[in-house]
Amino acid sequence: MSTQKKIRIGVVGTGGIARDHMKHYVTFDDVEIVGACDIAPGKARAFLDKYDLPNVPAFNSVAELIKNVEMDGASVCTYNTTHAECAVALLEAGIHVLCEKPMSFTLQGAVDMVRASRKSGKFLTIGFQPRYSFMRRKVDAIIESGALGKIYYVQSGGGRRRGIPFGTFVDKEKAGYGCLGDIGCYAIDECLHAIRYPKPLTVSAIATNHFGTNPKYYLGADKFDVDDFSVALVRLEGDVTFVFKDSWAMHADTLGDTLWLGTEGAIKLTSGKKEHNMPSRVMYFTDINGQHIDSVVWPNIPMDGYLCDVELERPIDMWFGKMRGFVDAVISNGPAPVPGEEILFNQAICDGIYRSSKLKKEVEIDIPAI
Numbered sequence: 001m002s003t004q005k006k007i008r009i010g011v012v013g014t015g016g017i018a019r020d021h022m023k024h025y026v027t028f029d030d031v032e033i034v035g036a037c038d039i040a041p042g043k044a045r046a047f048l049d050k051y052d053l054p055n056v057p058a059f060n061s062v063a064e065l066i067k068n069v070e071m072d073g074a075s076v077c078t079y080n081t082t083h084a085e086c087a088v089a090l091l092e093a094g095i096h097v098l099c100e101k102p103m104s105f106t107l108q109g110a111v112d113m114v115r116a117s118r119k120s121g122k123f124l125t126i127g128f129q130p131r132y133s134f135m136r137r138k139v140d141a142i143i144e145s146g147a148l149g150k151i152y153y154v155q156s157g158g159g160r161r162r163g164i165p166f167g168t169f170v171d172k173e174k175a176g177y178g179c180l181g182d183i184g185c186y187a188i189d190e191c192l193h194a195i196r197y198p199k200p201l202t203v204s205a206i207a208t209n210h211f212g213t214n215p216k217y218y219l220g221a222d223k224f225d226v227d228d229f230s231v232a233l234v235r236l237e238g239d240v241t242f243v244f245k246d247s248w249a250m251h252a253d254t255l256g257d258t259l260w261l262g263t264e265g266a267i268k269l270t271s272g273k274k275e276h277n278m279p280s281r282v283m284y285f286t287d288i289n290g291q292h293i294d295s296v297v298w299p300n301i302p303m304d305g306y307l308c309d310v311e312l313e314r315p316i317d318m319w320f321g322k323m324r325g326f327v328d329a330v331i332s333n334g335p336a337p338v339p340g341e342e343i344l345f346n347q348a349i350c351d352g353i354y355r356s357s358k359l360k361k362e363v364e365i366d367i368p369a370i
């Protein structure tokens, strides 16, 4: 970590997740918070004051922040439907961006973000902190070794038995999606990053909301109009099948385990069977001379512990990994730890799931040229 120069960071949107970004920024010696903005009047000022930063300026829009403050990088912590406009404005102004997940709520928004990044030469990284989890890194390393042979099938697992949130997460105008934008995009990233994100070709999907709309299960049922469950069959380039499922609420403990099936072996991330259903261990399966071999990958550190193994000499939480990864990338002027270009395919799948569900048929995924 360089301590020569402080990098100047701005925060756009000062709600819930911005507090988590700040929790880490304020502990970094090489970071200076230089400004913040929020469209809710007074919110950015109150936010900065909470961190004892009375001299750091606060604004009511990203445009004012950009106009008045010199920044090297910025966190976009607004709700989903304003990610694209804020990220594009920052990138066009020559500022590196860490944008919260999901990347956007439309494929076009995500395309605009990647185009702005390419044009300005500034990087765009997406806030998928599970990339830094210990178990994810184990899975990625085994797959990277080639031990599974040709991977032909991937399946997401987990899901919540009861876990429909409140606030902007269920407000369609602000979130764009429901469960898909909250936890579904993580599951897509988990499954596809491990196999280097093959291009999605077609999607056949159904998204429903039987629980969120039922007052028996959800207090805000009268206004609920986003998805709380979805399932999809996605064809990926290279003859890979991806079966996706996610749930904010259901009458079961899990939608199953996460699986990568290959011609020489398989990996299973077992479902944690808890209310929020984080994976609990990595298993590897193969066959030696006709003998079925089932192994647990050690050390077994459940994701619930949020430990990660980023070549730092101590276990740290994955949110720290995300924030430190961003700051280090700003210092080195890239590359992006979780590149927008890669997450474009994640966004294309989310987009395809909504389109297919609405049209009640399989849809093609057509990603505009960048």
Ligand SMILES: NC(=O)c1ccc[n+]([C@@H]2O[C@H](COP(=O)([O-])OP(=O)(O)OC[C@H]3O[C@@H](n4cnc5c(N)ncnc54)[C@H](O)[C@@H]3O)[C@@H](O)[C@H]2O)c1
Residues within 6 Å of the ligand: 012, 013, 014, 015, 016, 017, 018, 037, 038, 039, 040, 043, 060, 061, 062, 077, 078, 079, 080, 082, 086, 100, 101, 102, 127, 128, 129, 167, 168, 181, 182
């Ligand atoms: N990585 C994670 O673990 C994680 C956890 C929670 C939320 N998130 C993501 O973070 C984002 C924000 O979620 P939240 O829970 O903090 O929401 P929130 O509603 O608490 O905060 C969002 C803030 O952004 C502000 N805002 C909206 N549009 C703006 C704009 N154009 N310019 C400036 N400010 C604007 C809102 O006024 C609000 O204060 C969402 O995209 C969500 O998916 C990520």
